[in-house]
Amino acid sequence: MGSQFFVWSGMWIFPVIGIIVMLFVFYMVFSRGRFSGCSSSYDYNRNFKDDKNSESALDILNKRYVNSEISKEDFERMKKDIIS
Structure with missing residues (x-):
């Protein structure tokens, strides 16, 4: 069970998936909700309304x-x- 087992058995995909999940978590934490499909003028303080509304x-x-x-x-x- 050398390095050939790691490459040919598909085990290489788990570190790649782990990196992708970590990047996704960092993006969600540091984007502060902009990922949810809201417009860029989203008011994070929901106590105030936009001037136009x-x-x-x-x-x-x-x-x-x-x-x-x-x-x-x-x-x-x-x-x-x-x-x-």
Whole structure:
């Protein structure tokens, strides 16, 4: 059972598979989730939204007034607070 057994029996594939698995693990650890198919502008802090997707406070206030959730007096007071 010399080196010929190692080469001809297919045992050489296990070190190659081990190296590939180690490289894959290192990639997954150090890429910090970019492998999961997310775009490059992925926000890692999920508490904040992108600027293009978030609404301003005035937009939200207008929607609440249109949906009759707040009265006209409340709307005017809150609008004044937001603008100032």
